[in-house]
């Protein structure tokens with residue numbers, strides 16, 4: 224039995240505010256990709272899906288005159304750092320296992336190199352798969368952040384993925 228499900232995360236007001244900001248459709252797509260890759264790599268599918276779902280929870284809005292300002296964003300962005308902390312706090316509040324919460328937070332921290340001054344990170348399998356899952360859903364010009372999905376449909380997709388995760392974990396235990 225998992226302590227926290229994707230639907231628990233999504234329904235929390237912190238997720239409503241911040242995951243929705245960078246695009247719920249993108250968050251869900253990355254969660255699905257992460258689940259799929261984790262199965263292939265034999266990495267914990269639950270942590271992978273959660274990290275994928277929350278990887279962009281740290282985004283700030285870099286708007287100038289009503290338009291997204293890429294220069295401001297590139298110069299000042301620390302969404303991976305902020306996201307790691309925010310996701311960790313949210314998971315702990317929801318009753319997540321602290322070891323798992325840390326593992327997920329670190330996967331979010333390393334899902335991009337954008338904040339690192341030229342350094343390549345040596346990633347764990349979970350950390351590299353979240354990066355890969357994110358890249359799979361990327362669209363030119365950041366369009367992946369703007370695909371819309373209403374609450375009901377988002378809940379529905381997450382419920383399906385929650386069931387896939389439970390089913391996969393149950394089968395593994397047999």
Ligand SMILES: [Fe+2]
Pocket residue numbers: 249253278279357
């Ligand atoms: Fe992303």
